[in-house]
Amino acid sequence: xxxxxxxxxxxxxxxxxxxxxxxxxxxxxxxxxxxxxxxxxxxxxxxxxxxxxxxxxxxxxxxxxxxxxxxxxxxxxxxxxxxxxxxxxxxxxxxxxxxxxxxxxxxxxxxxxxxxxxxxxxxxxxxxxxxxxxxxxxxxxxxxxxxxxxxxxxxxxxxxxxxxxxxxxxxxxxxxxxxxx
Numbered sequence: 001x002x003x004x005x006x007x008x009x010x011x012x013x014x015x016x017x018x019x020x021x022x023x024x025x026x027x028x029x030x031x032x033x034x035x036x037x038x039x040x041x042x043x044x045x046x047x048x049x050x051x052x053x054x055x056x057x058x059x060x061x062x063x064x065x066x067x068x069x070x071x072x073x074x075x076x077x078x079x080x081x082x083x084x085x086x087x088x089x090x091x092x093x094x095x096x097x098x099x100x101x102x103x104x105x106x107x108x109x110x111x112x113x114x115x116x117x118x119x120x121x122x123x124x125x126x127x128x129x130x131x132x133x134x135x136x137x138x139x140x141x142x143x144x145x146x147x148x149x150x151x152x153x154x155x156x157x158x159x160x161x162x163x164x165x166x167x168x169x170x171x172x173x174x175x176x177x178x179x180x181x
Contacts, residue, residue: 003043003046003047003050007043007047008177008178010039010040010043011034011040011044011155011177011178012178014033014034014037014040015029015031015033015034015156016029016030016032017029017030027158029127029156029180031066031069031127031128034155035069044070044155045070045073045074045077047177048070048125048153049074049077049078051153051175052074052078052123052151053077053078055121055123055150056121056150057078057080057121057122057123057150058080058081058117058120058121058122059075059080059081059082059115059116059120059121059122059147060072060074060075060078060080060081060082060083060122060123060124060125061082061083061084061085061111061122061123061124061125061138062075062082062083062084062085062125062126063085063109063124063126063134063135063138064084064087064090065087066126066127066128067085067124067125067126067127068084069127070125070127070155071125074123074125083111083112083115083116083122084111085109085110085111085138085141086109086110086111087107087108087109087110088107088110089110090110091110091111093112093113093114094112094113094114095111095112095113096110096111096113096141096144096145097109097110097141098110098140098141100133100134100136100137102130102131102133102134107133107134109134109137109138109141110141111142111145113145115145116142116145116146116147117147118145118146118147119146119148120146120148121148121150122142122147122148122149122150123149123150123151123152123153124138124139124142124149124151124152124153125153125154126138126152126153126154127154127155127156128154128155128156128157128158129152129154129156129157129158129163129164129167129174130158130161130163131161131162131163131166132162132163132164132165132166133163135167136163136166136172138152139152139167139170139172149172149173150173151172151173151174151175152172152173152174152175153174153175153176154175154176154177155176155177156176156177156178156179156180157174157176157178157179157180158180159179159180160180160181
């Protein structure tokens, strides 16, 4: 299935912008409205699946919380493993963790120590890149376990916050459906 600019525009128009949330100065890109629109949601999933269906992917990592919505569906459709990266304290087995800065605070994420096998080819999915802290922390966790990151895929890249540059400068490839300047 080929996608056009009108498909991308449709997805972009399905995302609600909430200014000054969760703190003043932050423009929150709310994907809940995309999820409520079955056409936009389907187009989003199909774009990801089409991009990676001929790649050698062993696992799809989804980042807590909104990456959990998209990544398991993509993993299922690619017939590969889904691996969660969760906020600290949410995984029941032995983990490694990574702390990072957000545009409005600090957080820690973790992954099970046996979630990724050495040399697994991994796709990481989240809803967006802002300052890049969450995604870069996820990349660090995957590489610490010996995984090869094929690409980081997001719906929205908030270019004006510099996160994707930071991730690319760290040697990781990024694919985004939408870019906001």
